[in-house]
Amino acid sequence: MPTLLGCSVAHIHARFKGERFRRVHPACVRVASNFCGKLHPVDWLVGRLQMSGFSDAVRVIEPGQTYVGKQGFTYGAGVSKETAGAKQVCLNVLPMPPGARAKVHYHKGIETIAYLLEGECAVYYGDKLEHRVAVKAEDQVYMPADVPHAPCNESGAPCKWLVVHSSGSDQDGIVLLPELDAMLSQRSSATA
Incomplete structure (x- = not known):
């Protein structure tokens, strides 16, 4: 029988059957199962969000756009x-062919x-x-707000980034x- 943190799914369903929180998804009650049948505030909130229609805000973004x-x-x-x-975070994919270089920019704030x-x-x-870091697959780079930067694919082979910004759009605040x-x-042509 499937379990969530040692509590059977049937037990979880029985626990919430007939209660106003029955619309809580079984995966969301895992914290509650650790509290011997007591409803944990996190699960109560998830139940309230689902009942109030916020679950309609969940989106899947398929590739191709x-x-x-x-x-x-x-x-x-x-x-x-x-x-x-999204209001406070975004994630996009940046494929860079060999020799590609971003326009130098920073993200204000x-x-x-x-x-x-x-x-x-x-x-x-x-x-x-004046600074340069060499990045290889699976490395992560943190760029503080307001720091000028430019990724440059000098490797001779394609590379691909996942980029996250602390804003709803990666185009916000670009300078x-x-x-x-x-x-x-000039620096690149001098070293070539």
């Missing part, structure tokens, strides 16, 4: 304010976390792009820095 960002790339659209009504799914990539950052683009282009 794309958009061109100010940073100069075609992104795979993920969860965002545009696709799911917005933090970024980027996870490199596959490949290798360099990220230049700093007020004058492009064309003067640093020129500096990075």
Whole structure:
């Protein structure tokens, strides 16, 4: 018989049968099962959200939607304010072909976390792009708010990122820095 943290699904269903919380999904009652049949406040809240219609806000974003960002790339659209009504977080996919480089930018007041799914990539950052980190598959990069940066695929092979921002859209708060683009282009051509 299936169990959730040692409590049978049948027991969980019986526990909530006939109560106003019966619409709580069995996976949401796992905390309650640890409290010897007492309804835990977290589960009560989940039940209230489901009964009040907030469960209608859940969205699945299927692959295939794309958009061109100010940073100069075609992104795979993920969860965002545009696709799911997100307000404080977004996640998108950034495929980068060999030799691709983002326009130098920063996100005003917005933090970024980027996870490199596959490949290798360099990220230049700093007020004058004076810093460079080499990133390999499965590495994560944290970029604080307001820090100029530009990922550059110098590896000769494609790479792919998952990018998360602390805003509903990755296009919120973007400030492009064309003067640093020129500096990075000069630096790249000098080392080529």
